[in-house]
Amino acid sequence: MLPAANRLRRSEDFRLVFRSGSRSANRFVVVHVVKGASQAGPRVGFTVSKKVGNAVVRNKVRRRLRHIMADHLDVDARLVVVRALPAAAQASYDELAIAVATQLERAGVNRG
Template identity: 35%
Template sequence: MKKEYRIKKNKEFQDVFQHGKSTANRQFVVYVLEKQDVNHFRIGLSVSKKIGNAVVRNRIKRLIRQFFLEHKDVVDQHKDYVIIARKPVAEMDYVEVKGSLQHVLKRAKVLSRSR
């Protein structure tokens, strides 16, 4: 993901947590914050050490980024997203992660159409 598509600063994360709306399923919690002044979405990822070692956590982050890369045309562009991975994600492959993220983003009403 390009730098302009990422949320990195703690203040930006806190802004999404405090003012955004959350939606969850068993694998992910997604916080969504409306941002009208940007032309594209941004994502922030949070994968706790409780989920696994660095290899597992980085794999999960790669899978989430890949989902957003493939679905950038159907995800609402004027929003910030913070995705928190939960424990069951550690055993999932990409197809399962993709299905779970589609499910939680549909519940959050931010997918325009699904693939």
């Protein structure tokens, strides 16, 4: 589970990431990143629209993404937003994990 200190909740923060962050995408997710060091690790938010599916499917995708990002709390980003695309509904957990890790790397985020 993603710790409360690492959750992005305010709409102003989401807007900041969408407007000023770098972006990287594939067919499952779009990862928006604002780089910068943070002692508590990055704050992470998720966007899963109704295009992904009904409420059950959206929540399943969101839970998977939250669990995946809990493993990436050692990245050198300040703010991260993971936006699920409709293909994420049919993706397996492993496909989503690879997609997120690849897009974080393409966005220029380093681990460690």
